[in-house]
Every structure is written in structure tokens, then in C-alpha cells.
Amino acid sequence: MPIRTPDELREHLALAMQVELTTVPPYLYAMYSIEDQTSEAARLIKSVVAEEMLHAALVANLLVAVGGRPAFRDQGLVPTYPGPLPHHVPPLMVNLAPASRQLCREVFMVIEQPEAPGAPPEEDQFETLGQFYYALELALERLSDRFDLFGDVQADRQFSDPAFYQPVEFDAEDSGGLMLIRDLETACAAIEVVVHQGEGVSDERYADPSHQELTHYYKFEQIADGVSPLGEVRPTMVNPTTADLPESVQPVSNLVNALYRYLYVTLDDLYQPIADKGPLVDRLYLLMSRLFGPAARYLMERPVGDGLVAGPTFEVYSFDFDSSPADQIKVLAERVLAEHPGLAALAPALEQL
DSSP states (O other): OOOOSHHHHHHHHHHHHHHHHHHHHHHHHHHHHBSOTTSHHHHHHHHHHHHHHHHHHHHHHHHHHTTOOOOTTOGGGSOOSSEEOTTBSSOOEEOOOOOOHHHIIIIIHHHTOOOOTTOOOOSSSBSSHHHHHHHHHHHHHHHHHHSOTTSOOOTTTSOOOGGGOOOOTTOOGGGOOOOOOOSHHHHHHHHHHHHHHHTOSTTOOBSSTTSOSBOHHHHHHHHHTTSSOOOSBOOBOSSOOGGGSOTTTHHHHHHHHHHHHHHHHHHHHHTSSOSOOHHHHHHHHIIIIIIIHHHHHHHTTSEEETTEEOOOOOOOOOOOTTSOHHHHHHHHHHHHHHHOGGGGGGHHHHHTO
16 A cells, blocks of 8 residues: 555554664674674675665664654664564564575575566565555655655754764765765655665665675675675574573673664664764764674684583563663673673773763
8 A cells, every 4th residue: 555644654664663672683683693704795795784774774864854753762672683674575574693605695695586577566565675665655745745844854963964974894985985965856866875775776786886795685695606705604593592592601692682772772863853963873883893793703613412502582671771781781780790800801891881
């Protein structure tokens, strides 16, 4: 059914955010399971994750521009695993699993599958993300003729300064970055960035005009075809939960989940009406690169029996928002670092939270 009102548009944009965020943990899990993090395969997945986070931010900007509010603090936005890719048809179950060529071909490439030429827009149940975003683009065009859709774009709430996003290796600067959504033209431009980087257009292999960056679909195909070898992969559990882990490892898992949840809290803070978002961006990168990443990889070195190792569970961590999440993380970390000296390198970054 076509999107008929601004409220329905906002609901579908919130769904788009949920879809983008659902892809991040399984991609990260697969990436961390690769023994050699400097390998081309690991770096290709890292480049996809960076752009998935960009896509979530662009969709959030678009939601703000049409009068909505991203609900990053809402626990319901945090995906759980195993779970379906929201609204995908046929149903596609997404798991936290170690990297493999089969996983890339049968799950990741299906998520990023380009639409067939002439494929129709699909608003609610979609076969490809390209068709879903095509429906959003048509809805924007249709509704902007009937409503003052961009009457108050809430620029101070948007996370839009291009300087805050720098492409990582294998991503090209001219494939797109952060932008302020102020009208129909910029709204459609943001959707084009999401589609071109992820799925491309029909059989287009590249995300940028100069053909320097493969789309997500073809990056994963490089791994699935063995062009970018995975090398050694850690024998991680599939869909671990904290309760599944040895008691000595459970505090580490709780800390990793708290750090990941704090990423969402930080994103929520970024979409508040503040002029200087720089300190929050610094916190975002600190959490991801110096805290969550190293702690998650440490988990993948902890044996759990039967020849398997642990992994980040990406379970929802519940903060008490009557006090600082950062302080709660530091309390968790104090015990973890005392019992796990292998995580001592986290201490300086924890002090910066």
C-alpha cells in the first residue's frame, strides 16, 4: 500500500533505520572472527560497516527533516539475534556467526542484493532494499506536493557536518557522506547515497562515479568467490548469549554489551539540538575503535569448550538513566580489568568517557 501521509512516511523511515542497524552486528561479528584483521577480507567488511553506520545517520537526518525523532535510546530499536531482517521477503534469518564464504553468499549478499531492472517499489514487504528505498523516494516526491514536508528541517538536530565522516579504506569519498537534509532534492540525494553504496543500481558494480569503490554486494562477492581470502577464522559460537558463556567471561560480555548500548545513547545525544557535536563524535569513535572493538575481539579469544570461543552477544544492556551511563561502564570495567589483565589497554580510553 502506498505511503499516504507524513506520519506513514516517518514510520517507514524509522523502519529503514532499523534495517540498517540490524546489519551492523552480524557484519562486525564476521569481521572480528577473521584471525588476520589486516587481511583484505576483514578490511572489506570494515568498509561496509562504516557505510552502514553512515546510512543509519542519513536516514535519521531524513526522519528529522520531515518532523520525526530518531529513537536511539529506545531498547526496541536495538536488534536481537537470531532474528529476521525486518520486512524482507522471503524471510531472511540473520545470525551472529563466524565469517565464511557461505555466510557472505547466502546471507550478506542477499541483504545487499541489487534490484532487478524495472523492479517495482515496495513499501512494506520488500525483496530488495533498493525497492524499499525507491518506494521512500516516490513517497517523498508525492507527499512534498501535498504537504509542507520540509517546513522545519530541524538543522540543529541533524548529524550532518561532512567533516564528521571520513571514508575508510575501500570506500571512495565521492560515493557520498553526511549531508544536511533541507528539501526534496537533498532528501533524494541521501537516498541515492544509501542505495548506490549498498546495492548499486541494477547491475552497477560501483558506488562512485570514478569506479573506485565496489558496492557492498560486490565487496561481499569478492569474499564469497575467494578473490579476497578469509584466511584463518576463529571458531566462534553462533548466536551466543551471556548466559551461555563461562562465568568468568560473563562480566566481559556485559561490558561489551554496555559499550555497544552506549553507542546508541551517543547517537541519540547527537540528534539533540546542540550546536557543537564534536565532543559527541569523539565519544562515538572512542567507543567504537578503542573500547568496543578491542573488547569484542578479546571475547573471541576466550575458550568456551568443545573447541569453540566466545563472541560479542549484542544483547540489550539496560542502563539506569538516573545516573551517567559512562560512570556505570567504568564500574563494570573496574571489575573486568582486575580479572582480565589482557584488557588493561582499555583503561586510558575508559578514562576519556
